[in-house]
Amino acid sequence: MIKNIIFLGAPGVGKGTIASLLSQKTDLIHLSTGEIFRAAIRNKTKLGLELKNIVESGNYVPDEITNAIVEEKIKELNSKNINFILDGYPRTINQANFLDNLESANISKVILLTAPNEIIIQRLSKRRYCPTCSATYHLDFKPSKKINLCENDxxxxxxxxxxxEESIVRRLEVYNSETKVLVDFYKEKKILIEIEATQSxxxxxxxxxxQK
Ligand SMILES: [Zn+2]
Structure with missing residues (x-):
């Protein structure tokens, strides 16, 4: 049975969908960095308040704060014997090293989801949104019943x-160059599993x- 794992994958690869489905079929909980951040702010922990100040002033959250908040969450889960899927963390080699030295984290596998650029571009470029109510649609996966109009309004x-398309290509380039160091790091540790996300x-x- 898989224990604590990390999900890596470019935007549009379907990471969130796969992580949620895996979490439904196991007792692993899906931890996205965004969720962890929001919870820390909501619970008004010391770190949460610090984070709130940084976010509200529009500044970039430094690694030390991100690491400390993730550590707080992982220790809490560990004390309750709950296993997790980390999504969106680590993002830098500093974060990966920090996680590696965190005894309570004990990562068993790192799942790298891949898809050819053309497929990602095709998926992301078909997303649409409603500027009035913020509802989201997808021309293939979640089309509006009113074609090019919002169903609500x-x-x-x-x-x-x-x-x-141009922005997507740029985002993919940034993502791939940032992620390469993480991929190499976990390959070296022999815990990386690469999966073609073109399957369902x-x-x-x-x-x-x-997986064991
Ligand atoms: Zn709408």
């Missing part, structure tokens, strides 16, 4: 600047469930 659906989320999860 008939507003014309738009594409985010970020989801235009169900197939991927079934494959993961068979």
């Amino acid at each position: 008939d507003t014309l659906l738009l594409q985010r600047k970020d989801d235009e 989320p169900e197939e991927i999860v079934n494959y993961l469930l068979k």
Whole structure:
């Protein structure tokens, strides 16, 4: 049975969907960095308050704060014997080293989800949103019943600047160069599993469930 794991994968690769599905079929909880941050702020922990100041002043959250908040969460889960899927952390080699030295983390596998750029571009460039109510759609996976209008309020659906092909290509380049060091780090530790995310989320999860 897989224990604490890390999910790595470019935007648009389906990481969130796969992690949620895996979490439903196991007792692993899905920990995204965004969620951990929001919880720390909500619970007004000392670190949460510090984080709130940084975020509100529009500054970049330094590694030391991110690490400390993740550590706080992992220690809490560890004391309750709860295993987790980390999604969105680590992002830098500093964070990976920190996690590696954290005894309570004890990462068993790192799952790298990959897909050819053309597939990611195709998926992301078909996303649409409603500027009035913020509802999101996808031309293939979640089309609006009113074609190019929002189902809630008939507003014309738009594409985010970020989801235009050129921006996607740029985001993928940044992601790939940032992630390469992490991939090498975990390859060296022999805990990296690379999976083609062109299979369905169900197939991927079934494959993961068979891992020791
Ligand atoms: Zn709407």
